[in-house]
Amino acid sequence: MKSSDALAAPRRRKPITNWAIRHVSTAIAALGRLSRQPFASLMTVLVIGVTLALPAAMHVVIKNAQVISSSWNNALDFSVYLRTDVSLDNAQRLVNIVSQRADVESVTLVSAEDALREFREQSGFGDALDHLSRNPLPHTLVVRPSAANTEVSMGLLNEELGNLPEADFVQVDTEWVQRFHAILGILERAIAIGAALLAAAIIVIIGNTIRLDIQNRREEIEVTKLIGASNAFVRRPFLYIGMWYGLGGGLLALALVRYGLYALEEPVNRLSGLYSSAFSVLALDLSESLIIAGAGVSLGLLGSWLAAARHMRRIEPR
Amino acid sequence: MIRIEEVTKRYPGGHDALKGLSLHVEKGEMVFVTGHSGAGKSTLLRLIALIDRPTGGQVIVDGQNTRRVSRRKIPAYRRQIGMVFQDHKLLYDRPVFDNVALPLVIAGIGHREAARKVRAALDQVSLLHKEKQSPETLSSGEQQRVGIARAIVSRPKVLIADEPTGNLDPDLSLEVMRIFRRFNEVGVTLLIASHDIALIDQLGCRRIALANGALAVEKEEDPVAEYIERMEAEQGQDHWQA
Numbered sequence: 094m095k096s097s098d099a100l101a102a103p104r105r106r107k108p109i110t111n112w113a114i115r116h117v118s119t120a121i122a123a124l125g126r127l128s129r130q131p132f133a134s135l136m137t138v139l140v141i142g143v144t145l146a147l148p149a150a151m152h153v154v155i156k157n158a159q160v161i162s163s164s165w166n167n168a169l170d171f172s173v174y175l176r177t178d179v180s181l182d183n184a185q186r187l188v189n190i191v192s193q194r195a196d197v198e199s200v201t202l203v204s205a206e207d208a209l210r211e212f213r214e215q216s217g218f219g220d221a222l223d224h225l226s227r228n229p230l231p232h233t234l235v236v237r238p239s240a241a242n243t244e245v246s247m248g249l250l251n252e253e254l255g256n257l258p259e260a261d262f263v264q265v266d267t268e269w270v271q272r273f274h275a276i277l278g279i280l281e282r283a284i285a286i287g288a289a290l291l292a293a294a295i296i297v298i299i300g301n302t303i304r305l306d307i308q309n310r311r312e313e314i315e316v317t318k319l320i321g322a323s324n325a326f327v328r329r330p331f332l333y334i335g336m337w338y339g340l341g342g343g344l345l346a347l348a349l350v351r352y353g354l355y356a357l358e359e360p361v362n363r364l365s366g367l368y369s370s371a372f373s374v375l376a377l378d379l380s381e382s383l384i385i386a387g388a389g390v391s392l393g394l395l396g397s398w399l400a401a402a403r404h405m406r407r408i409e410p411r
Numbered sequence: 412m413i414r415i416e417e418v419t420k421r422y423p424g425g426h427d428a429l430k431g432l433s434l435h436v437e438k439g440e441m442v443f444v445t446g447h448s449g450a451g452k453s454t455l456l457r458l459i460a461l462i463d464r465p466t467g468g469q470v471i472v473d474g475q476n477t478r479r480v481s482r483r484k485i486p487a488y489r490r491q492i493g494m495v496f497q498d499h500k501l502l503y504d505r506p507v508f509d510n511v512a513l514p515l516v517i518a519g520i521g522h523r524e525a526a527r528k529v530r531a532a533l534d535q536v537s538l539l540h541k542e543k544q545s546p547e548t549l550s551s552g553e554q555q556r557v558g559i560a561r562a563i564v565s566r567p568k569v570l571i572a573d574e575p576t577g578n579l580d581p582d583l584s585l586e587v588m589r590i591f592r593r594f595n596e597v598g599v600t601l602l603i604a605s606h607d608i609a610l611i612d613q614l615g616c617r618r619i620a621l622a623n624g625a626l627a628v629e630k631e632e633d634p635v636a637e638y639i640e641r642m643e644a645e646q647g648q649d650h651w652q653a
Contacts, residue, residue: 111521316500319460320561321490322517323483410462 116329123333134338137302141342141389144295146349148288149377149385153350155281157375162273171254172264173234179259181205184232187259191236196250198239205230231261292392295342299335299396307331307404319410328401332394339393343386350377412438412569412600413459418468420454420624428454430624431468436602438568441595443611444604446621447643452604455621456573459602460494461485473568490518493562493599495572499554501546501561507533508542511560518565532564533557536590552583559590563599570594572603576610584610606644 127134173191175184184202192200203211208230213219238250255263307314314327354376365372377385413436420429429451436442444452457463458470461477470477473491480488501510511532515525533539536556546554555575562570572591576584588610595601605611611618620627620640627640 111519114522115516115519313502313504316502317513317517318486319462319489319500320494320514320517321486321488323486326486326517410460 119329120333123330138341142345144291145346149350151284171236173254174261175232175259176261177231198237201235203233205232295392296396300400303331303397303400314408315410331397331401335393335397339389343389414471416469418465421466441601441616443618450621451624456571493567493570495562495575497574497577499558503547506543507557514565532560536560569600
């Protein structure tokens with residue numbers, strides 16, 4: 094034995110370093126305690142993971158639905174079909190007039206010829222069209238309202254476009270898009286409420302697990318307090334256990350969502366291929382992933398803190 | 412070092428465990444508190460350890476009046492006192508080393524310094540070679556020595572022990588008492604509750620006899636009191652009330 098070692102003054106560390114070392118070692122010890130009961134620990138993590146994955150997955154669905162529906166802004170355009178006796182020149186003049194309006198962003202003229210050509214290419218009825226003696230299609234103005242429009246001013250615009258002498262009829266197919274957006278809005282709200290309830294459930298689950306743990310270690314807590322441990326000291330390992338449960342659950346939730354999206358990717362791509370759309374599924378981005386993992390950690394800490402605050406104080410040496 | 416002044420302790424239900432007890436343990440003294448069960452030995456130690464608070468009177472340890480130690484300050488107060496228990500109160504889910512290190516971990520002492528102190532404490536109770544074992548694998552006497560090592564590892568000025576030899580056979584009891592004596596020789600103040608009169612007499616320390624929550628006799632040699640006490644200890648009955 095080196096006596097010089099024992100006699101040397103103990104190396105002084107900065108208090109903050111000591112503090113950090115204590116916390117890290119408590120955190121590792123808590124992880125070690127969990128790993129000694131792998132089955133029970135995994136069950137808890139699984140419950141938390143699934144509970145967190147539900148709102149996360151719903152959020153991803155809504156997010157993708159919003160992306161898809163935003164590409165449907167075209168559907169909000171007015172198609173003003175002109176009477177068939179309106180000439181191309183008059184139609185062109187009308188474009189200039191309508192595009193002056195403040196509530197109109199742009200006006201595109203689709204001439205009867207263009208419309209026919211497009212129809213021929215896309216419909217597959219090209220051969221049938223060859224038998225027609227004349228072009229049955231009218232010139233069409235595609236009017237895109239400016240973004241500042243409200244529902245009322247949209248209605249007004251619709252009416253005024255219909256009143257143009259050259260207009261045959263105006264087609265707007267906005268209602269179902271609006272309904273869809275309204276449904277998405279409701280769903281989003283419902284998910285937020287559901288997420289809050291599930292968060293409460295997670296706090297209860299973790300709190301209950303920690304409560305049982307505290308009861309099982311009652312004697313240890315008593316002895317530790319008897320030889321001078323503060324409430325904070327005896328609480329600390331339980332907070333770390335709660336944190337690990339939460340973090341494990343959060344990471345599991347991310348993995349579940351990721352796997353779910355992976356499983357959906359191929360059929361979604363096939364579907365968007367059928368619509369000749371470039372849409373591809375949006376996964377959780379980094380900040381969303383951090384929020385989910387962070388939510389797990391926070392709920393774990395909160396649940397264990399509540400349980401510890403409630404049950405720890407009552408355990409005093411007898 | 413330990414000053415008990417006019418201390419009364421009434422437990423809920425009206426039982427008076429201590430009735431105006433006064434006693435004084437000098438710095439560096441080793442004092443035994445004797446008396447049959449129910450005489451107030453354990454209550455006295457509980458008041459010193461701040462597990463309970465007195466109903467009346469003052470308990471002053473190393474100049475600190477326990478009345479002025481707030482609930483939040485109790486842990487810091489307890490860290491200044493070494494405590495040894497009849498049932499050892501070891502933690503059986505961790506090895507001997509970790510048990511002894513616990514007070515140092517609580518006090519936030521760095522790992523290297525703690526390891527050095529733990530080994531020193533284990534060396535003093537001759538258990539250095541068993542530091543990696545679980546307390547469960549040790550004999551009762553060895554477990555009590557681990558408990559003592561834990562009590563002295565942070566070098567407290569005061570050590571209190573409640574029936575430290577209560578579960579041990581005579582040889583082991585003597586060994587434990589010798590260890591206490593060695594601490595006393597290096598300046599630790601000890602207050603030990605025990606009913607093992609014969610053993611105490613071998614050590615030749617001051618003895619404070621309690622009966623019914625008050626001082627019975629405070630003399631080193633009093634054959635009559637000793638006889639009465641011995642009878643009480645053996646019979647576990649209260650002749651004073653009869």
